[in-house]
Amino acid sequence: MTTELQERPSVDAAPAEPPRHPFLVALGDRVRNLRSRRGMTRKAVAQAADVSERHLANLEYGTGNASILVLLQVAQALHCELSELLGDVTTSSPEWLMIRELLEHRTEADLRRARQSLSELFHAPGSADRARTTRIALIGLRGAGKSTLGQRLADDLGYAFIELSREIEQFAGCSINEIHNLYGTNAYRRYERRALEEAIQIYPEVVIATPGGLVADAANFNLLLQHCYTIWLQADPADHMDRVAAQGDMRPMAASPEAMEDLKRILAGRSAFYAKADLRLNTSDHGSEEQSFRALRQQVREAIGIGV
Structure with missing residues (x-):
């Protein structure tokens, strides 16, 4: 009996504190x-x-x-x-807070100048600008003409042409969808970064067709803007959808009955990032692939100082 009383916990003992997250x-x-x-x-x-x-x-x-x-x-x-x-x-340090306060309420144009100044500050001044005019990156949603027009532009300029998505798949050893399904978005972004870094390092003269979602990663997009002359290939949403379907890819329609609305939302969400490009060309404004190419060729040659 005495043993039982000794082993019984005291009624005055404080309850165990729950773990704090x-x-x-x-x-x-x-x-x-x-x-x-x-x-x-x-x-x-x-x-x-x-x-x-x-x-x-x-x-x-x-x-x-x-x-x-x-x-x-x-x-x-x-x-x-x-x-x-x-x-x-x-908010992690006083310097961060003071920099953020300086940038707060600035216009997009002011913020762009600040970003460019910071890029020059932390990299070799002028070196990226000199090289970037011979590395041309096409950005935009699928179906804008990045692959078709990109290949033609590269042939016209005598540059190499690469599709960054194919380079990513070679690094990973599987398809883009499998990368996302098996390893997740973070792994995909790492492969995307490696493929972009290698393209910049290997090719001094190149046309790069980039994945539509590259702009969603600030670090990768900053790298692209710093080292490449970027062109936003635009198209009307209906043209985006029709061109992808014409290539035999029915996923946009099969994925959702509201596919067109989904595409419009994606375009709206990315447009502010695509607009950071040095040039833009709306391929829906031109009647054919040939006309789009001629317009692109003229803009690029004028911009980088090559005779038309």
């Missing part, structure tokens, strides 16, 4: 540090955010799984962006 702990640290940086008490922040002081204390301690609206209110009370609360990379 590392993200919530880090979030709480950022809230507390921001509050300290602003010189605000917990009570003052709670009042400004219209949440209870206890709720804010739990958030700072890493046990408060707050809704996104509460986090937005706390960010507003601390006079910071929500990204700073969540730990965006541009």
Whole structure:
């Protein structure tokens, strides 16, 4: 009987503390540090955010799984962006914050100049600009004519021609779809980076047909813009769809009954990135492949200083 009493846990023992999620702990640290940086008490922040002081204390301690609206209110009370609360990379140091503040509310033209200046700062000044005019990269959605017009342009200029998608598949040893299905998007982007780096290193004079989604990766797109003269081949959505189908690829239609709307949404989401190109040509504005090629040839030769 005595043994049983000795082994019985005390009724006064504190319950075991549930494990705290590392993200919530880090979030709480950022809230507390921001509050300290602003010189605000917990009570003052709670009042400004219209949440209870206890709720804010739990958030700072890493046990408060707050809704996104509460986090937005706390960010507003601390006079910071929500990204700073969540730990965006541009909030990771004072220098990042000061650079971000300088760029905030700038126009697209100002931001473009800033990006180009930073690219020159961190790379050999002028070297990329001199080489990039003999490396021509065609960007845009599938069906815009990158492969067909790219091959013709390369032949006309006496340059090599490569399709980056084929290079990616050679690196991976399988198709693009298999890369995504087996290894995921991150692996695909790594292969894409390797293929682009090799193309830049090997070919001083080349026309590159790029995958439509390359612009979705900022690092790879920056590399392309730095080392290649880029041309956005555009087309009307219906022409995109018809040309892909004419090549025997029915996936755009088979994938979804709302395929045209999906294509329009993708185009809308990427257009701001495609627009960073040095030139653009809408192939739907020309009646035939031959007319599109002639227009492309003239624009490129004029832009890079080769006689038409």
